[in-house]
Amino acid sequence: MKRRVFLGCLGVLGVAHMEINAAEAQKKTKSLIIYFSRTGHVEALAKTIAELTGAQMLKVEPIEAYPNAYSETVDIVKEQMNKGIVPAIKPLKVNFDDFDVIYLGSPTWWGHISRPMERFLTDNKFKGKKVMLFTSHGGSGVAHTREDVQRLCSGNDIAESNAFYGGSANDKADLQSWIEKNVS
Numbered sequence: 001m002k003r004r005v006f007l008g009c010l011g012v013l014g015v016a017h018m019e020i021n022a023a024e025a026q027k028k029t030k031s032l033i034i035y036f037s038r039t040g041h042v043e044a045l046a047k048t049i050a051e052l053t054g055a056q057m058l059k060v061e062p063i064e065a066y067p068n069a070y071s072e073t074v075d076i077v078k079e080q081m082n083k084g085i086v087p088a089i090k091p092l093k094v095n096f097d098d099f100d101v102i103y104l105g106s107p108t109w110w111g112h113i114s115r116p117m118e119r120f121l122t123d124n125k126f127k128g129k130k131v132m133l134f135t136s137h138g139g140s141g142v143a144h145t146r147e148d149v150q151r152l153c154s155g156n157d158i159a160e161s162n163a164f165y166g167g168s169a170n171d172k173a174d175l176q177s178w179i180e181k182n183v184s
């Protein structure tokens with residue numbers, strides 16, 4: 001009986017050890033999180049990824065901020081998309097050579113990545129990276145966001161995207177299993 005309890009404890013310890021190793025392996029990978037967030041949902045996801053991986057965070061910000069009012073922003077963005085306007089963002093300096101994995105975070109806007117993220121990816125090119133796209137949305141799911149990243153980030157290994165409805169309760173567990181599945 002005692003022997004069975006002892007072996008059971010060893011089993012539990014073994015699983016815990018494997019989990020710690022997986023988390024440590026993530027932290028050794030050189031990762032960068034580039035994100036845009038207007039109302040904080042994507043930013044919360046970005047912070048959780050940073051906590052899980054030790055990745056640095058870099059925030060994309062439009063030079064001219066979008067209004068606080070939701071419907072006004074929706075109309076402005078629709079017009080920008082119809083006219084092909086990709087507004088300027090504040091300058092960011094990134095040395096992509098320092099990173100193996102690039103996490104990209106954006107809200108879904110009209111089924112696509114946000115205009116500020118479109119601007120960043122148009123102006124900043126990198127190759128040979130693992131690209132991990134995560135989005136926050138109000139019901140559309142991944143929609144066309146992964147296609148946008150495939151178009152803008154050719155020459156990279158683009159992992160399956162992860163789309164979150166608003167601020168969902170299981171974000172941390174979902175993010176952790178997504179990272180473990182895609183980043184070795």
Ligand SMILES: Cc1cc2nc3c(=O)[nH]c(=O)nc-3n(C[C@H](O)[C@H](O)[C@H](O)COP(=O)(O)O)c2cc1C
Nearest residue numbers: 037038039040041042107109110111137138139140
């Ligand atoms: C301009 C605009 C367009 C949007 N378009 C969509 C959409 O097509 N599909 C969707 O599910 N949610 C859409 N949303 C909702 C946002 O994706 C959602 O609120 C998201 O969680 C916001 O993330 P953030 O808090 O990081 O800005 C839109 C929001 C805005 C402001």
